[in-house]
Amino acid sequence: MQSLQLDLGDRSYAIHIGSKLISRGDLITPLLEGKQILIVTNTTVGPIYLETLKAGLLESRADLEIEICILPDGEAYKDIAHLEKIWNRLLEAGFNRKATLLALGGGVIGDMSGFAAACYQRGVNFIQLPTTLLSQVDSSVGGKTGVNHPLGKNMLGAFWQPRLVLADTSSLQTLPKRELAAGMAEVIKYGLLGDSELLLWLETHIQGLMQGDEQLLTEAIARSCQCKATIVAEDEREAGQRALLNLGHTFGHAIETEMGYGQWLHGEAVAAGMWLAADLSRRLGWLEASDCERVEKLLKAAQLPVRPPKEMTVDQFLKHMAVDKKNIDGQLRLVLLEHLGKAKLHSLTELEELKACLNSALGKA
Amino acid sequence: MQSLQLDLGDRSYAIHIGSKLISRGDLITPLLEGKQILIVTNTTVGPIYLETLKAGLLESRADLEIEICILPDGEAYKDIAHLEKIWNRLLEAGFNRKATLLALGGGVIGDMSGFAAACYQRGVNFIQLPTTLLSQVDSSVGGKTGVNHPLGKNMLGAFWQPRLVLADTSSLQTLPKRELAAGMAEVIKYGLLGDSELLLWLETHIQGLMQGDEQLLTEAIARSCQCKATIVAEDEREAGQRALLNLGHTFGHAIETEMGYGQWLHGEAVAAGMWLAADLSRRLGWLEASDCERVEKLLKAAQLPVRPPKEMTVDQFLKHMAVDKKNIDGQLRLVLLEHLGKAKLHSLTELEELKACLNSALGKA
Known part of the structure; x- marks a missing residue:
């Protein structure tokens, strides 16, 4: 234990x-x-x-x-x-x-x-x-x-x-394999948002983890909980950096809400959301294309989706993202990546890059 | 102001x-x-x-x-x-x-x-x-x-x-006179549970208050809020003495729940409940008969009921009082009066006095 x-x-x-x-x-x-x-x-x-x-x-x-x-x-x-x-x-x-x-x-x-x-x-x-x-x-x-x-x-x-x-x-x-994968999305999230060592460790051990190795899983859970506990202890009510734990979630919630709760598992929606966050971070000049490929490869190895559902539209995303709890007085705020292993909360002053990111991911551009 | x-x-x-x-x-x-x-x-x-x-x-x-x-x-x-x-x-x-x-x-x-x-x-x-x-x-x-x-x-x-x-x-x-009276029940409550000077002041000014004298009402509200603010500041989450603010409320909630919410105004139910609390305190040897008469006289001067609805039964009271939030592991706890101006939280180890009090008030003994 x-x-x-x-x-x-x-x-x-x-x-x-x-x-x-x-x-x-x-x-x-x-x-x-x-x-x-x-x-x-x-x-x-x-x-x-x-x-x-x-x-x-x-x-x-x-x-x-x-x-x-x-x-x-x-x-x-x-x-x-x-x-x-x-x-x-x-x-x-x-x-x-x-x-x-x-x-x-x-x-x-x-x-x-x-x-x-x-x-x-x-x-x-x-x-x-x-x-x-x-x-x-x-x-x-x-x-x-x-x-x-x-x-x-x-x-x-x-x-x-x-x-x-x-x-x-x-x-x-x-646990069904699909649910194991959905949970792994959140483990990967901790690596991406705050712990680049965990990210490397996951890239090394993702096969064993997905095969259910209990020792590796215990390690992954403990490292994830430690990452979360540290952030929550500093910001219990999400006045600041706790919001970083929402990496991929603003996009993910839009997917879950639009598709009907339960159609996409939460972790699956977050996986697609993290890829979108990475791609938008690249479009804003913070990540390299190779960083996005690393994210995509790890998510795929964890048997997770890396694109949003094709039947969704950009307008549907924007509608749901407009009511996200992180927004302030109509200003859209997203958790994006400064680099792999470091997230930041970003206020979108204009929507062009976001729309381009969504259009591309939905195969509409 | x-x-x-x-x-x-x-x-x-x-x-x-x-x-x-x-x-x-x-x-x-x-x-x-x-x-x-x-x-x-x-x-x-x-x-x-x-x-x-x-x-x-x-x-x-x-x-x-x-x-x-x-x-x-x-x-x-x-x-x-x-x-x-x-x-x-x-x-x-x-x-x-x-x-x-x-x-x-x-x-x-x-x-x-x-x-x-x-x-x-x-x-x-x-x-x-x-x-x-x-x-x-x-x-x-x-x-x-x-x-x-x-x-x-x-x-x-x-x-x-x-x-x-x-x-x-x-x-x-x-405000309708009936609602003014219902509010006055809570003002009287502060006098009974913790402020014998307020009680005396109310006995002196109850006619003017009930006639809507705005200066007297402002004074009564400020004294009541001060009494409540002092107690809440010391015990926000009702771990201890905040429970004293529930004087008359355990009986009162039983009346409101049984009669259907809205039939008896909350303050009316609390008034009858405070009289029951006073009478039970007398039966337990803490108050004099003359104390109960003082309580009854003040409540009546505030045009409030001093007895529970006759159509209720003792068993109905006991049923509702059993789910009161102050109870612990099935033990009934009531706010009673040590003397006029001082309340205490009391665990009822047996129900005989309570039943006698209710039977008498309901005209069934």
Whole structure:
């Protein structure tokens, strides 16, 4: 087990990464305030791990009141209606503000459980048990929670930190290859935005990682979490450099929103978005063509898309990008690359280069 | 204009109390981060004050983008469905995270706007413009926001502080007498729970207050806000003594929930709840019968109910009180009175006295 700490004063917490952590109720029960637990999971992950998790918890503390909320699986259900199902479950069970939510699943379950916890009785504790690579390296760490709205992804939410993150690497062995690739997009993102050594390491080990080598995966997760923890500790509420973690996401959110949540996996949309960010950075004179080729090669080796869906139009991109949370008073702001391993937040004063980049990527120029 | 400050570090804010403050856009515009403003109001208050508020804002800063969201009036609409209407309005207008919400109305509008602001893009600023006595002395100050759920009042929400509170005392001149009385219940609450001098002052001036004397009302609002600000500054997230502000509310919420939100005004339910709290305190040996008579006399002079609705049963009270946010692991906790002017949080280890108190008040014993 590798462990690291996210330092946020009295809201600091540990991130543990290792094999079979879902059974380690002893890591969870010391952090409970009361004895009421709601496990939130989905129809895919629940049947595989629920019994192991429950047994571990009860072995560590026999008097727990454990309730379960099972949601349908997928980004398409990350909405207010399903958030209400979690709240209904908590209220039907008569749970109080000492209750703890356990999020057992991928990023959708983690984001929704965290937001549900943030708002239930004005805030109860929650713990992340991420079971996908994407959620282990990204969404479970840092306290961003939320749901989607038909007019924009993650438009409703809260900053609400978990009390603990347990990343069980064994769960990656049963993860579909497409989801492993989607998670790898976020790992590559850390290399591109802030850690050129990680980028080199990934270029060396991408084959082994994609074959599911657990030791390499543990290393990749720990390095990714460390990169994220450092940034979040300095800028919890995204007043500044935390926005750099959104590399590829402004384009990616446009793809997800336009195609309908769940058609493109989040990581796939981010992969295409990172390539667009690299290409736009080249057009602005910061990257070389060879840098873009390196990005493209690594993404392809991770079995990720490197172009946006051909059926989308430039206008659709611009429409969705106009409501991005990073924008200020109508000014479009994008995370771009100064060089490989260093991102920067850039205000686009005019849209010509962006339109050329999108037209080219969509095969329309 | 009287002014005071709520001290919460970098989330501190001013509370101004005085005549015609709704027109003072110059007090608001220096606090804006961007130029986007959504005014949230209701069908009763909107027609009276919207134009004045807008004109004052635009006079102070001409380039503002002002959008309006008008909700139906009443506690019955303080729910997730109407919260979504606010979010839809923000997203349709393409508002970003520098936008500011202005809550123009009573406690329902303030609580909902604050919660909407807390969750929109994970948190935007909001400003309170309370137009009822109840919201001026209580709900607009302290950052408790939220909506009701069919299974419990204020069960969903956030701690989210406004950037400013402007309590316009002129708005009380058009307030229905029943709502003035409901607000006076919260003023009396501050006297009972922590300020025996305020209690004496109220006993002296209750007739003038109920006749709408603006000077007396300004004094009552300022003293109430000061009492609340002191408590909130010491315990923002209700880890301890902030719970004392819930005097009468555990009983009151049971009345509101059982009767259907909006049948009994919040202040009316709290008035009956404070009498129940006083009577239970007497049964536990802390108050004298003469103390309870003083409470009853003052509440009656403020034209408030002093008994719960006769159609309710003891079991209904117990059911609703069991899900109160102050409870811990099934143990019922109530704010009771050690003496007039001093409240305490009490864990009920057995229910006999409570049942006797309720049976008697409901005319069933």
